[in-house]
């Protein structure tokens with residue numbers, strides 16, 4: 001397929017691997033922030049192409065993984081109300097809450113509908129005017145603009161029965177928090193699709209404050225290998241900076257229109273991340289002007305069951321790059337994609353699922 | 362969640378585009394790209410039903426041709442490794 005196959009060329013990948021091997025001297029750890037990168041890296045066997053000096057570790061960039069169990073529990077509580085229809089991307093349906101999942105609630109009769117786009121959720125709201133239609137908004141800067149567009153559309157169309165339960169998050173506070181906590185890395189493989197929206201400016205603090213480089217990367221093997229080469233060069237030359245490898249999709253200024261829509265609908269607020277706890281201004285909260293479309297205001301109070309975290313799951317440490325999935329005693333035993341214990345196994349971008357599928361042994 | 366695929370615009374109807382990826386067709390809202398000039402034949406990245414960025418085809422071609430250098434490097438180094446019976450990686 002055009003603009004995919006060319007970036008999987010074996011000779012180019014091997015050539016990049018040789019160049020990396022010949023210039024890499026210092027032992028380094030590079031963190032891929034984005035869950036999509038974790039998947040590609042494992043799927044294409046990138047670690048096997050790198051010299052011993054270069055180690056890759058996964059970070060906190062899988063939205064389902066970092067979302068709290070309390071969020072799922074609250075979505076489940078909403079779904080138990082007769083007057084509510086839950087609409088969600090497929091990713092969330094099997095994520096374990098404290099005692100249930102949305103999938104189980106649906107089997108028990110809750111009205112939970114999987115949608116491909118928030119636009120489908122708006123259609124459901126239009127056809128079910130007497131119901132409150134709640135859309136579960138999770139995801140980083142890549143996904144949040146579509147939620148903003150949905151809310152703006154709902155306002156224009158007068159769909160007052162439509163609301164978003166937002167757990168949207170932004171990436172930079174988590175990237176800083178990891179370094180502040182003392183996680184030892186030498187550079188970031190920057191999230192490609194987040195950056196199509198944000199541009200490169202949001203990462204400038206990382207070289208400035210911490211002396212670490214960020215290279216915004218595409219998702220194919222050639223992209224990832226070139227990104228690693230760029231980071232190795234920066235490190236060997238002691239020249240940390242923000243660079244874009246994924247130039248075909250990421251403009252330095254990002255997608256300005258999407259940024260404006262985000263800013264119109266959302267404001268920054270503190271948010272909780274699995275593994276990292278509460279980070280200042282790391283979440284996107286719906287502004288007061290749009291509160292009729294904010295599920296937490298529009299649906300009213302619900303009784304949420306007490307939070308129970310799964311025993312033995314070390315997903316929080318995996319998301320910080322401190323442990324690998326294989327370090328978890330439950331990995332590939334009690335915890336598999338078919339019966340996931342923690343969110344890092346259930347999400348198609350979770351590190352535990354990536355290792356399970358491509359690097360189990 | 363952050364996955365996104367390059368898709369070719371086949372047809373534009375208002376702020377919706379019909380796009381193709383290989384043999385499959387997808388609808389994508391163009392609301393997030395309303396400032397861009399878009400026409401059939403352009404490639405966009407689609408994410409959760411929205412086109413989030415237009416692919417810069419000149420950049421794509423330029424970066425692909427820059428990779429030829431690594432292709433050559435691979436072949437040269439393979440030859441050298443064979444000659445000296447050594448392995449770099």
Ligand code: SF4
Pocket residue numbers: 312313314315318325328329330331332335336340341342343344345346352
């Ligand atoms: S393998 Fe399962 S239980 Fe272990 S850390 Fe990963 S998600 Fe948690």
